[in-house]
Amino acid sequence: MRIVLVGPPGAGKGTQATRLAEKLRIPHISTGDLFRANISRQTELGKLAKSYMDAGNLVPDEVTIAMAKDRMSQPDAENGFLLDGFPRNVSQAEALDELLKAEGIKLDAVLDLEAPEDEVVKRIAGRRVCRKDSAHVFHVTYSPPKQDGVCDYCGGELYQRDDDSEETVRTRLEVYHTQTEPIIDYYRAQGLVVTISAMGPVDEVTSRALEALKSGQ
Numbered sequence: 001m002r003i004v005l006v007g008p009p010g011a012g013k014g015t016q017a018t019r020l021a022e023k024l025r026i027p028h029i030s031t032g033d034l035f036r037a038n039i040s041r042q043t044e045l046g047k048l049a050k051s052y053m054d055a056g057n058l059v060p061d062e063v064t065i066a067m068a069k070d071r072m073s074q075p076d077a078e079n080g081f082l083l084d085g086f087p088r089n090v091s092q093a094e095a096l097d098e099l100l101k102a103e104g105i106k107l108d109a110v111l112d113l114e115a116p117e118d119e120v121v122k123r124i125a126g127r128r129v130c131r132k133d134s135a136h137v138f139h140v141t142y143s144p145p146k147q148d149g150v151c152d153y154c155g156g157e158l159y160q161r162d163d164d165s166e167e168t169v170r171t172r173l174e175v176y177h178t179q180t181e182p183i184i185d186y187y188r189a190q191g192l193v194v195t196i197s198a199m200g201p202v203d204e205v206t207s208r209a210l211e212a213l214k215s216g217q
């Protein structure tokens with residue numbers, strides 16, 4: 001399957017993408033994770049991306065699209081992928097369409113995770129991520145680690161993402177509404193959008209997502 005995941009920051013895209021990719025046996029491709037990996041390796045791309053990310057803005061399309069294309073052309077993505085955080089505006093969606101068209105392939109679904117704004121703000125403010133593996137995510141109140149600041153799964157250090165500060169979150173939400181939300185209409189016109197609620201326990205959201213993808217509604 002070829003799936004795009006959309007939803008506001010804090011809706012749980014990363015958490016759900018990891019779980020869905022495992023169940024569907026397709027690679028989870030997160031442009032945010034790819035940028036963060038570049039930042040920790042201190043590459044030129046990482047240096048460029050960091051200034052935009054820290055401010056809560058989108059990294060320019062040219063570099064983002066090139067990076068996403070490169071990742072999608074890896075052998076593990078040949079038979080499917082779950083895109084998390086890409087595309088994030090209409091021109092990226094158009095670039096993805098062109099790329100898929102050139103390969104003679106199509107998206108199967110665009111999964112839209114819905115969550116109320118006050119909830120996503122609470123989720124982001126308390127989010128703590130493992131330095132060793134960004135799929136290991138905790139929340140200081142909703143899912144605290146057994147030991148403060150330490151990952152339950154691998155013992156890695158838990159930290160708050162630079163762009164999870166309250167001020168940056170406001171910008172990220174605004175960017176989501178103005179730039180990313182329009183892609184939902186773009187894909188709705190192609191009959192691809194499946195909307196589910198991202199509220200409730202993580203397992204329930206995953207089941208809801210799998211069910212919705214199966215029935216295509």
Ligand code: AMP
Nearest residue numbers: 031032052053057058059064085086088
């Ligand atoms: P995420 O981990 O998906 O929340 O992304 C974190 C940050 O990385 C975003 O706030 C953007 O600054 C940047 N980013 C991730 N994906 C994209 C994208 N498709 N286009 C532009 N910037 C992106």
